[in-house]
Amino acid sequence: MRRSIATVSLSGTLEEKLRAAARAGFDGVEIFENDLVASPLAPREIRALASSLGLGIDLYQPFRDFGGVTEEQLAADLRRAEAKFALMVELGADTLLVCSNTAPDAIDDDALVAEQLYRLAEAARPYGVRIAYEALAWGTHVSTYGHTWDLVRRADHPGLGVCLDSFHVLSRGDDPAGIRDVPGDKIFFLQLADAPRMAMDVLQWSRHHRCFPGQGDFDLAAFTDHVLAAGYDGPLSLEVFNDVFRAADTGRTAADAHRSLALLEDAVLRRREENGDGAPEQLVRLPDPVPPRRFAFVEVAADTSATAEARAVLEALGFTHTRDHRSKPVELWEHGGTRILLNATDPRLGHTWDRAAAITAVGLDTDRPDRALERAGALSAPPLPRRRDPAETDLHAVAAPDGTAVFFCPDAGPGDQAWLDDFSAPAVHHPRDEAGPRLTGIDHIGLHQPFDQFDEAALFYRSVLGLSPSESTDLAAPDGLVRSRALVHRASGLRIALNVSVLGFGEHTRAAGGAQHIALGCEDVFAVAEAMRAHGRPPLRVPDNYYADLAARTDLAPATVERMRAHGVLYDRDPGTGAEFWHCYTPLLDGRLFFEVVQRGAGYEGFGARNTPVRMALHRAERDS
Ligand SMILES: O=C(O)c1ccc(O)c(O)c1
Ligand SMILES: [Mg+2]
Numbered sequence: 001m002r003r004s005i006a007t008v009s010l011s012g013t014l015e016e017k018l019r020a021a022a023r024a025g026f027d028g029v030e031i032f033e034n035d036l037v038a039s040p041l042a043p044r045e046i047r048a049l050a051s052s053l054g055l056g057i058d059l060y061q062p063f064r065d066f067g068g069v070t071e072e073q074l075a076a077d078l079r080r081a082e083a084k085f086a087l088m089v090e091l092g093a094d095t096l097l098v099c100s101n102t103a104p105d106a107i108d109d110d111a112l113v114a115e116q117l118y119r120l121a122e123a124a125r126p127y128g129v130r131i132a133y134e135a136l137a138w139g140t141h142v143s144t145y146g147h148t149w150d151l152v153r154r155a156d157h158p159g160l161g162v163c164l165d166s167f168h169v170l171s172r173g174d175d176p177a178g179i180r181d182v183p184g185d186k187i188f189f190l191q192l193a194d195a196p197r198m199a200m201d202v203l204q205w206s207r208h209h210r211c212f213p214g215q216g217d218f219d220l221a222a223f224t225d226h227v228l229a230a231g232y233d234g235p236l237s238l239e240v241f242n243d244v245f246r247a248a249d250t251g252r253t254a255a256d257a258h259r260s261l262a263l264l265e266d267a268v269l270r271r272r273e274e275n276g277d278g279a280p281e282q283l284v285r286l287p288d289p290v291p292p293r294r295f296a297f298v299e300v301a302a303d304t305s306a307t308a309e310a311r312a313v314l315e316a317l318g319f320t321h322t323r324d325h326r327s328k329p330v331e332l333w334e335h336g337g338t339r340i341l342l343n344a345t346d347p348r349l350g351h352t353w354d355r356a357a358a359i360t361a362v363g364l365d366t367d368r369p370d371r372a373l374e375r376a377g378a379l380s381a382p383p384l385p386r387r388r389d390p391a392e393t394d395l396h397a398v399a400a401p402d403g404t405a406v407f408f409c410p411d412a413g414p415g416d417q418a419w420l421d422d423f424s425a426p427a428v429h430h431p432r433d434e435a436g437p438r439l440t441g442i443d444h445i446g447l448h449q450p451f452d453q454f455d456e457a458a459l460f461y462r463s464v465l466g467l468s469p470s471e472s473t474d475l476a477a478p479d480g481l482v483r484s485r486a487l488v489h490r491a492s493g494l495r496i497a498l499n500v501s502v503l504g505f506g507e508h509t510r511a512a513g514g515a516q517h518i519a520l521g522c523e524d525v526f527a528v529a530e531a532m533r534a535h536g537r538p539p540l541r542v543p544d545n546y547y548a549d550l551a552a553r554t555d556l557a558p559a560t561v562e563r564m565r566a567h568g569v570l571y572d573r574d575p576g577t578g579a580e581f582w583h584c585y586t587p588l589l590d591g592r593l594f595f596e597v598v599q600r601g602a603g604y605e606g607f608g609a610r611n612t613p614v615r616m617a618l619h620r621a622e623r624d625s
Pocket of ligand 1: 207239
């Protein structure tokens with residue numbers, strides 16, 4: 001379908017916004033009055049610029065506080081409207097969004113509002129302008145789409161219809177299914193915004209926390225499906241008021257926005273097919289997601305100064321340096337099927353990331369790397385150019401928003417990873433099942449995100465890899481709130497945890513790229529901790545206070561708590577199922593990266609988040625010492 005975006009959703013000047021929207025692939029824009037008023041460009045020049053960029057101006061907005069006013073006020077409003085209609089003719093915009101009245105003294109009289117809307121539509125007619133009437137969730141008397149439709153029906157003017165905005169409908173908990181009863185040709189415009197669930201004043205929620213579809217908690221596929229079922233075939237237009245996007249890079253946000261609509265269209269299409277409803281042909285299908293099976297590897301870049309320590313820690317965790325890359329200074333470290341690549345000298349080798357990061361790449365075992373790449377491309381994540389020798393495996397990779405390279409590794413079954421041939425034959429022969437504690441694989445990775453890329457990153461992993469996001473939680477770190485959100489592939493158990501400093505500053509921002517981590521699964525966390533100690537790299541020591549609290553709030557036996565204390569093992573339990581979780585941490589490597597060792601009891605789905613503030617305080621103390 002036609003894809004549009006309101007200029008309020010992007011940072012920058014009007015001109016920058018238009019250019020970014022066009023570059024991201026949008027067909028049209030909603031022009032916000034503020035953006036136009038502040039622009040040095042004349043309306044005709046804006047129209048010409050938009051047109052040269054291939055953008056239509058699908059809507060002009062907002063026209064506020066109309067309807068339910070005195071006759072005297074109405075005269076002033078109609079005069080104000082005439083000026084906007086004339087402006088819209090210059091702009092080449094034919095739809096004006098009129099918001100429901102939010103003035104405290106608005107008159108609660110439907111007959112009066114309907115009559116005034118009729119007069120407005122009648123005044124717009126000579127200009128070729130139509131009126132799309134939108135219920136703001138905080139409108140004084142008109143706050144629901146059902147009410148706007150009543151009024152529009154009552155006014156009965158061909159140039160008057162409703163504008164549906166998903167935020168205003170879903171934030172109030174209104175049932176969107178009733179939209180199906182509105183005639184499609186009376187739905188003049190559709191605005192889409194998602195939002196995280198928040199218990200707060202709806203105006204503040206709307207003005208600061210909207211996000212793109214797929215980034216929040218609303219079911220926008222169902223919402224959009226209702227609107228299409230009503231017969232609407234106009235633009236899908238994003239209208240997102242968001243404090244972070246207002247400050248973020250315009251081009252990135254536009255690309256993120258466009259990706260969200262591609263994902264939404266695909267979700268609506270699949271939903272309609274599942275329900276046996278016909279899918280309108282304007283809906284574009286994405287290539288199916290290719291489920292990742294497991295982490296093939298995680299690549300860690302360590303500055304030369306940190307490589308010796310990185311090696312020592314990997315050894316203490318039970319890894320063996322088995323092979324070297326044939327053309328790059330990359331070491332392969334293995335423990336059974338768990339693999340870490342240590343990029344020992346040049347962290348930027350062959351990749352294009354633009355910021356120092358401890359985890360520079362992840363490899364995912366996938367059935368069909370070609371299809372995974374195709375889906376990524378359809379979601380505006382183009383293949384990453386790579387330097388490689390002709391003889392080397394042509395691994396497909398895309399860049400995540402923070403620059404982490406995501407490799408799709410062909411996986412024809414255990415032991416058949418072609419990319420391993422790019423490494424020397426094993427230098428030393430290692431028996432497959434060494435004595436010592438067993439790691440069971442990479443349980444998850446934790447990627448700290450730049451302040452303005454958190455929602456974008458979550459949508460990237462969700463859409464490109466088909467992972468399911470959890471709700472985000474805020475954790476009180478020693479120098480600021482850290483927001484955390486997990487993305488999980490339910491069938492394979494592949495997990496990625498994203499973190500961000502909520503206010504954009506704090507220890508994790510000062511340290512280049514923030515602290516990232518690799519969590520290794522095991523069957524016996526105490527045995528791994530013991531082996532780490534034996535190798536001179538014991539887990540971080542956890543304060544006694546933690547264990548005193550643990551003993552007080554759980555029924556763990558004193559001897560068990562003492563054993564945890566002795567090994568630096570932390571604990572969590574799912575309050576619902578009682579499933580348990582044990583974990584311990586290494587110190588920070590190079591101030592940027594740590595390893596975690598986790599033991600998941602059956603059915604435990606979390607990450608021990610309640611212990612994260614303790615861990616952050618420990619790492620901070622260590623860094624400051
Ligand atoms: O927050 C507002 O005032 C506002 C204005 C125009 C809209 O379309 C909207 O959804 C909200
Ligand atoms: Mg709106």
